[in-house]
Amino acid sequence: MNRFDTAAEIYKNYGIDAQKAIDTLKNVTVSMHCWQGDDVVGFDTKESLSGGIQTTGNYPGKARTFDELTADIDKAMSLIPGKKKLNLHACYAVFEDGEFADRNELKPKHFEKWVKFAKERNMGIDFNPTFFSHAMVKDNLTLSSPDENVRKFWVEHGKRCVEISQYFAEETGVPCVMNIWIPDGYKDIPADRFSPRARFKASLDEILSVPYDKTKVYITLESKVFGIGMESYTVGSAEFCLNYVNKNGITPLMDNGHYHPTEVVSDKISAMLLFNEKIALHITRGVRWDSDHVVLFDDETKEIAKEIVAADALDKVFIATDYFDASINRISAWVTGMRNVQKALLYALLTPHKMLKELQDSGDLTALMVKNEELKTLPFGDVWEKYLADENVNSDYLSEIKKYEKDVLSKR
Numbered sequence: 520m521n522r523f524d525t526a527a528e529i530y531k532n533y534g535i536d537a538q539k540a541i542d543t544l545k546n547v548t549v550s551m552h553c554w555q556g557d558d559v560v561g562f563d564t565k566e567s568l569s570g571g572i573q574t575t576g577n578y579p580g581k582a583r584t585f586d587e588l589t590a591d592i593d594k595a596m597s598l599i600p601g602k603k604k605l606n607l608h609a610c611y612a613v614f615e616d617g618e619f620a621d622r623n624e625l626k627p628k629h630f631e632k633w634v635k636f637a638k639e640r641n642m643g644i645d646f647n648p649t650f651f652s653h654a655m656v657k658d659n660l661t662l663s664s665p666d667e668n669v670r671k672f673w674v675e676h677g678k679r680c681v682e683i684s685q686y687f688a689e690e691t692g693v694p695c696v697m698n699i700w701i702p703d704g705y706k707d708i709p710a711d712r713f714s715p716r717a718r719f720k721a722s723l724d725e726i727l728s729v730p731y732d733k734t735k736v737y738i739t740l741e742s743k744v745f746g747i748g749m750e751s752y753t754v755g756s757a758e759f760c761l762n763y764v765n766k767n768g769i770t771p772l773m774d775n776g777h778y779h780p781t782e783v784v785s786d787k788i789s790a791m792l793l794f795n796e797k798i799a800l801h802i803t804r805g806v807r808w809d810s811d812h813v814v815l816f817d818d819e820t821k822e823i824a825k826e827i828v829a830a831d832a833l834d835k836v837f838i839a840t841d842y843f844d845a846s847i848n849r850i851s852a853w854v855t856g857m858r859n860v861q862k863a864l865l866y867a868l869l870t871p872h873k874m875l876k877e878l879q880d881s882g883d884l885t886a887l888m889v890k891n892e893e894l895k896t897l898p899f900g901d902v903w904e905k906y907l908a909d910e911n912v913n914s915d916y917l918s919e920i921k922k923y924e925k926d927v928l929s930k931r
């Protein structure tokens with residue numbers, strides 16, 4: 520018997536079909552964020568990153584153009600198993616022949632090259648308006664600005680992005696998740712917490728007044744607890760976003776770097792699923808603050824995946840990655856994080872949830888703890904290796920990445 524067959528026998532004793540778990544995982548889409556490839560710079564303003572988020576590190580070889588970024592995405596995706604989607608930001612619009620369109624003037628044509636790229640790879644595209652790194656961000660405010668010129672500029676940007684999202688969905692044949700996240704906030708205690716939130720609410724209403732096909736575009740709203748330089752007040756807080764999505768029939772997005780450090784998104788998933796048809800996740804790794812470290816196969820990533828699978832909600836959750844580490848090889852950052860999301864999902868699919876739930880419901884919490892601990896040392900690695908083999912990717916991706924670094928990245 521080979522290692523997978525032996526492992527499959529062991530999982531069978533717990534009522535788990537390991538090959539079925541692999542086959543289920545093969546059909547789970549994970550949306551890969553394009554912005555790990557260039558430290559969230561984009562192609563339009565090339566302004567340094569603002570919005571209370573930060574990349575640290577200066578690892579050589581970051582992508583500077585559409586051709587470089589797509590080559591790097593291709594390399595990363597060739598090393599990532601499973602079904603993938605591309606998550607784009609509006610600042611990655613591609614301008615040709617000296618043309619430039621500001622964020623409030625963007626049109627589908629500025630993303631034609633991305634559509635071609637995605638279609639050739641049989642992939643859908645998710646989208647994000649870019650409300651940061653731009654001269655029209657005034658006093659760290661966009662959609663909540665008291666300056667009507669500023670607010671209107673960003674409302675128009677949001678509207679343009681709804682149109683572009685529908686274009687992505689229609690061209691690729693895959694629904695597009697359009698995520699709204701604004702950085703707006705104050706470093707110090709504000710005099711007026713109410714008015715910025717009222718203006719944000721009005722701005723969202725205006726953006727959502729653009730007609731769009733709800734079967735093709737899912738608009739999500741991402742909350743945040745604080746940003747760097749905006750430590751005292753964030754307009755798009757959790758309560759604001761929760762209430763807004765529920766009142767307006769859009770989808771909540773939880774980024775697990777966006778809560779107080781002792782709060783965990785894994786515990787929020789079941790509550791959100793009970794009140795929303797769909798939910799969306801940005802999977803990241805906060806270290807002390809929203810530091811956007813590469814996703815590891817760690818306890819919280821596993822717990823997030825467990826909550827999705829145990830609730831039988833794989834078709835109700837839009838899963839995306841969101842982190843940016845400029846201190847290591849960026850292709851490796853993508854591959855490591857994406858593989859770890861999938862690893863966590865496979866681990867969850869190999870967990871005997873029914874048996875564990877029965878132990879909980881019958882009050883046998885002793886057995887529940889013992890069984891949970893026992894499961895941790897089952898031969899998960901052998902099932903993971905079989906998944907990689909089924910998907911035709913090597914377990915070792917480091918050598919391939921080192922070679923790409925020597926042949927391509929080091930020459931930039």
Ligand SMILES: C[C@H](O)[C@H](O)[C@@H](O)C(=O)CO
Binds near residue numbers: 741774
């Ligand atoms: C670049 C992304 O839009 C950004 O990371 C956002 O999703 C976020 O998480 C901000 O902290």
Ligand SMILES: [Mn+2]
Binds near residue numbers: 741774801841
């Ligand atoms: Mn995020």
